[in-house]
Amino acid sequence: MIQKEELSRRLREQNYIFEDELLTVLYVALVLGRPLLIEGAAGVGKTEVAKVLAKALDRELVRLQCYEGLDESKALYEWNYQKQLLAIQMAKDSEQQQLSSLFSEEYLLERPLLKSIRSEKSVVLLIDEIDKSDEEFEAFLLELLSELQVTIPELGTIRAASRPFVVLTSNNTRPLSEALRRRCAYLYIPYPTLEKELAILSAKLPNLENHLRLAVAQAVQKLREAEQLIKKPSIAETLDWAGALEALGAKELDGKTLDATLGFVLKNEQDIREVRDNGLLQ
DSSP: OOOHHHHHHHHHHTTOOOOHHHHHHHHHHHHHTOOEEEEOSTTSSHHHHHHHHHHHHTOOEEEEEOOTTOOHHHHTEEEOHHHHHHHHHHHHHTTOSOOOOSSSGGGEEEOHHHHHHHOSSOOEEEEETGGGSOHHHHHHHHHHHHHSEEEETTTEEEEOSSOOEEEEEEOOSSOOOHHHHHTSEEEEOOOOOHHHHHHHHHHHOTTSOHHHHHHHHHHHHHHHHOTTOSSOOOHHHHHHHHHHHHHHTOOSOOHHHHHHHGGGTOOSHHHHHHHHHHTTTO
C-alpha cells in the first residue's frame, strides 16, 4: 500500500494543488478501501481529484457520467441484441437444433460499473454528478459500494476481481440518501482561497505575468462574492480567462481588456450585463 508521503509526492508531480485535508481523506479512503463522496459547487475541481489520482496511482480511469433517467443498462451492462439476433438467424439457416444460451458472456456488453469490478487491475471508478441521477439508480449503487459485487439476473452475482477506488461527485442539486453517505468517506471542496487560486494559476499557466495573475485571481474572488450573479466563476473559468489573456498578449487587466474577455469567466449574458452595468470589477 502506498504511503501518505509518497501519495503526496505523486500528486504534486501532476502539478495538482491541494490542502492537507484532501491528502489525508484520500489516503485514508485508499487504505480502508472506502468509496469517496466529494461535494462542492460546480467547477471547484471534484472530477479533477479522480483524474489526478488515477494518473498518480497509474490506474485506468473508468468514468460514469450520471444524468436523469440513467439505468443499469447504461451503467452496468446490456445484451448485444444484434449479435443475439444474428445467432438466432444463423441457427435457423443451418437448421441447428441446439442454440447456446443467448444470455451468456458471449453476448454481454460491459458498461462502466461492470468493467470496473471485472478488471484484473484495480481502477479508479468515477461516478460523476451522482446527484443528477434518480433516487432509484442511487439505491441500485448500494450493492456495488458496500459488497463490491453486482447482480445480473441471467448470470447471477458477479464479485469484484479487484477493488476499484470509487469516487462519487455531487453538485448538491438534490439531497443524497443517508444509506449512500454511510458507505462513503466524505470530502467537501469549497471555492479556492486567493492563495490557492494563485498557486493553481502558477502551476497551470507558468508563463503568465505575475501582476496579471494576481489581477485575475483578485477579480475572480470579487465576482464570487457578488450575490447578484447567477453562476459564480469556478476554477475552470479562472483558467479560461487567464489563458485568454495570455493568448491575447495582454499586459494589464484594464477596462477594455476586461470588457472584451468577460465571456471567458462569466458564462451567461445576465451575469455579464450585471458586471458591465454595475461596475462590479471597477
